[in-house]
Amino acid sequence: MEIILEEKDAGDWSYRGEGAVNLVLAYTGSSPTFSGKIIRVQKVVKNGSMEETERSVLSKHESILWKDAGSIVTSPNKEIAEQMYVQSVMIPLLGSEFVDPGVRILVSRGFLESVERDSLSKRPGSRVKAANVDCCADSVMLMSDHSVFPQGASKGAPCITVEIKPKCGFLPSSSFMADENAIKKNATRFKMHQVLKLQQLKVQQLSKYDPLDLFSASRDRIHEAINALFATPQNNLRVFLNGSLIYGDLGGTKFDEIEAFEDHLKSFIHEENGLRSFVHLIGEAILKLGVLDRLLEIQKLDKIDVEGVIHAYYDIVSQPCKLCKKFGENQQSGKYSSLHSIPVDESLKIVRDYLIAATAKDCSLMISFRPREDDDPESHYRTICLGSTKQRFDVKAYFIDLDMKPFNKMEFYYELDQKIVNSYKQKVGVEHEAANKGTIEGYETGY
Structure with missing residues (x-):
């Protein structure tokens, strides 16, 4: 059965840090499935233009740019496109020993909204000002910690x-x-x-x-x-x-x-x-x-x-x-x-x-x-x-x-x-x- 993280699960994930694109949360609960794991939660730019915030996967020119790079172009959403980029482009260059592409798992909107509330006080002010958790996403990337x-x-x-x-x-x-x-x-x-x-x-x-x-x-x-x-x-x-x-x-x-x-x-x-x-x-x-x-x-x-x-x-x-x-x-x-x-x-x-x-x-x-x-x-x-x-x-x-x-x-x-x-x-x-x-x-x- 496919795993879906619901609102009740949000308390088991603790804010670890963030970059320009993702929040990183570490698992603190007791489930063996997630022990030693983190998730990367996508962010969305605040006050961005429609072009910045729309949920399209690749632009026309990006589709041409990456047409020969595995399944990036045919990915159904941005999360999978990013995962395919790591698998098809970066792993062959860096070596599989040093790169973990992760796996995609489904999440509910309630989970993401709860994550956003719980992490707000822990996030740097400049990051909070720039972007929110993307609560419209339907998945996150699960990776080893x-x-x-x-x-x-x-x-x-x-x-x-x-x-x-x-x-x-x-x-x-x-x-x-x-x-x-x-x-x-x-x-x-x-x-x-x-x-x-x-x-x-x-x-x-x-x-x-x-x-x-x-x-x-x-x-x-x-x-x-x-x-x-x-x-x-x-x-x-x-x-x-x-x-x-x-x-x-x-x-x-x-x-x-x-x-x-x-x-x-x-x-x-x-x-x-x-x-x-x-x-x-x-x-x-x-x-x-x-x-x-x-x-x-x-x-x-x-x-x-x-x-x-x-x-x-x-x-x-x-x-x-x-x-x-x-x-x-x-x-x-x-x-x-x-x-x-x-x-x-x-x-x-x-x-x-x-x-x-x-x-x-x-x-x-x-x-x-x-x-x-x-x-x-x-x-x-x-x-x-x-x-x-x-x-x-x-x-x-x-x-x-x-x-x-x-x-x-x-x-x-x-x-x-x-x-x-x-x-x-x-x-x-x-x-x-x-x-x-x-x-x-x-x-x-x-x-």
């Missing part, structure tokens, strides 16, 4: 999980970037975006995290990247103990959070400086599993940068290119003529690869650790030894938030890119001007 090992948190050894949003791990080198935006070849997108977020009051301070360090395959640089994430987690790092959040997004002061977190680590890592050892453990997992190598390959499908891709987009939608019109007859417009002369199939591939890369740049990586005793039976998981304490840990990793990026947001992606670059160039210009005037002393650059 990757913050715990199977069998749930109540059995066996404790489990500690780090969730990292790596972001883009390379610098673009495309010849299609405008000459005045050459700074993109030297500064990471993450670093530049931090400046804009600070101006918009979306972050309280600039993070020193550098994605290039995390993707470097150098132990020292990986440790530096992880330490920077712990210093300023923002929405790029969270840590769970047996499925419960113990670091990141807790709303307390940084000192209180890190002190409480180190107390938790003392029962997990047998060393006084547990945080340092935990950072080393995460680094060893990243190196041994090779997960970021795969992710970087997919990110690099974006070969020509959004400043090139936007021209292919206008050809696909059969519109005059707004960028070429803006440039007019100046020297830069000539560099884009080659993009407008290629067959439409090549334009489709350019945009498709860009959107797949965008998924890889915006996903999260969950890495879980569980202590193993010497007399434990052979584990199904890979094992990592922490040299400083001689402890052994089972380790597993999964990518999450592998959402399909909408084709109709290509103009938005381009405009955001330009806004990010311009805000960063402005900041650099202010610093250079201050330095030239001899007033840089005492100027807070954030780096």
Whole structure:
């Protein structure tokens, strides 16, 4: 018999977190069917246009874009289309070992309305302002809770999980970037975006995290990247103990959070400086599993940068290119003529690869650790030894938030890119001007 979650079941699901598209709820009830599971509940934009809120699956151009990608185009609803995208596009690229596509289960409207009421006080204010739970949906995605090992948190050894949003791990080198935006070849997108977020009051301070360090395959640089994430987690790092959040997004002061977190680590890592050892453990997992190598390959499908891709987009939608019109007859417009002369199939591939890369740049990586005793039976998981304490840990990793990026947001992606670059160039210009005037002393650059 097919499972349907009703209003009476809502109390068994607890708010875990959310992204731009979904709420994540973890199961807290007693049913073996859902033990160690989460659900992803779709959201709908507040005060959106009909185009944003209508329940169509794919647009006309998206149907053309993904026509050769499994059953995405024939999916009866958005939830199944997203699941097919993960199965048909992301799993072949990332590997089935590291991706859980989930299964769709039915829900009642009463269940979704109850979830919305119960989670309201736990959601960040900015998320509440932007979107509601989509109470018109008829299904949610059921997945394993990757913050715990199977069998749930109540059995066996404790489990500690780090969730990292790596972001883009390379610098673009495309010849299609405008000459005045050459700074993109030297500064990471993450670093530049931090400046804009600070101006918009979306972050309280600039993070020193550098994605290039995390993707470097150098132990020292990986440790530096992880330490920077712990210093300023923002929405790029969270840590769970047996499925419960113990670091990141807790709303307390940084000192209180890190002190409480180190107390938790003392029962997990047998060393006084547990945080340092935990950072080393995460680094060893990243190196041994090779997960970021795969992710970087997919990110690099974006070969020509959004400043090139936007021209292919206008050809696909059969519109005059707004960028070429803006440039007019100046020297830069000539560099884009080659993009407008290629067959439409090549334009489709350019945009498709860009959107797949965008998924890889915006996903999260969950890495879980569980202590193993010497007399434990052979584990199904890979094992990592922490040299400083001689402890052994089972380790597993999964990518999450592998959402399909909408084709109709290509103009938005381009405009955001330009806004990010311009805000960063402005900041650099202010610093250079201050330095030239001899007033840089005492100027807070954030780096």
